[in-house]
Amino acid sequence: MSEIKKIGVFTSGGDAPGMNACIRAVVRTAIFKNIEVVGIRQGYQGMLECNFWDMTARDVGNIIHIGGTILKTARCLEFKTAEGTKKAYENLKAHGIDALVAIGGDGTANGADRLSRTFDIPVMCIPGTIDNDLNGSDFTLGFDTATNTVIEAIDKIRDTAASHDRLFFIEVMGRDSGCIALHAGIAGGAEAVLLPERETAIDELIEKLSSQAKNKKTSSIVIVAEGDKNGGAYHVAARVKEKFDFYDSKVTILGHLQRGGSPSSFDRILASRLGFAAVKALLNGRTRQMVGLRGNAIVLTPLEEALNISHFKLEDDLLEMINVLSI
Structure with missing residues (x-):
């Protein structure tokens, strides 16, 4: 991987409270490290349409408390094709974007993983989904x-x-x-x-x-x-x-x-920690990993492990508790 000079950040799939707080953390951490940041509007669809936004620290002011995502989100079937993935990469390269932070659920992470493996562009994923169904993090943004x-x-x-x-x-x-x-x-x-x-x-x-x-x-x-x-x-x-x-x-x-709705204090702090850690991980040469929270520690999990749904299960004590406490 060559030296990273410009990071692209985007949200994809279903929106989740805390995404804006996470965008804010990514943008300001990168700028603090003297790295340029490009917001990609409407996720993978925005990559195909060159819907890029050169962001400053002021562009993410007063958004930490707002639900949804200022970068918008969309589903994109074209990106799932080989031609669509190639077009997205060529657009990123033409704009000088040499690394990505993807915020979303399993579909978002799968797309980022495929793009990175095909064209060797560094990516770091942040779990943004209210479903809380990704391995590698006790909690996902918005849950x-x-x-x-x-x-x-x-x-x-x-x-x-x-x-x-x-x-x-x-x-x-x-x-x-x-x-x-x-x-x-x-x-x-x-x-x-x-x-x-x-x-x-x-x-x-x-x-x-x-x-x-x-x-x-x-x-x-x-x-x-x-x-x-x-x-x-x-x-x-x-x-x-x-x-x-x-x-x-x-x-x-x-x-x-x-x-919808304003994110809780927990989601705001989680979003800030994950966004901050994602940029640091990219700059330290890490790629194709998901940033998550285990206990109270930030951890990195390889995407293939994070996306393995067969490893995910609900807590046994909670399943037992719901029956006991409802008598």
Whole structure:
């Protein structure tokens, strides 16, 4: 790898609270190290369209508290082709960009890995996804904020559930990962949580709700991750109502409000640490790695390991706890 003089930074895939704080850290750390920074708008699509922004330290002022991403984000099918990857690299090279910081989820990291291996451009990835489903980091950017958003919704819904003796099914994001559902379920005191990683039969759920009703529970909250094998919250609620009519049942889909909003203090600090570390790692000659947090230490994980979903699993103690504490 030649000496790095100009770093490109971009966000890709789904937005996550904390991305702006991370962009700020990347830009200001690079400039402090006398490295130029180019913001690439709309992710890989922006690479193909030369949507570049020569950034200064002032360009990232007053954004640490803002949700979403000032660099925008987009899905780009063309980049996945060999021709598209080559075009992106040629555009980067023409603009003098000789290293990249990619902020996003597994799709973002896969694209950065392919680009780097094909054209030997240094890349460092930062896990920015509310799903919290990448190896190499205990927490991903946006997960804490999204979970807090869900907990606030659960608290408000529980007020009306208790007032009317109702059963509420609350659907949260998590097509392949049940992290938000599990953590929010525990923190929100849910009576049951349905996860993509652990199939729960409808009869098993009904039995649990019946047992709780016999123990004089007059209202209940069931959290349903959108990727649960039984289908979405409406489908689960309908099947439960067919066999169990003790409660008046209602459904709430939280949807994309989980992605928005001002990032929590945890996500702001995490974003700053990861952005700072990513630039330092590139300047120290590291490439094709993900910057993450393990315990309270910043660690680097090879991308092939970070992207190995078979190594990712939910915490066993939390899975046990959700059943114990909901009796």
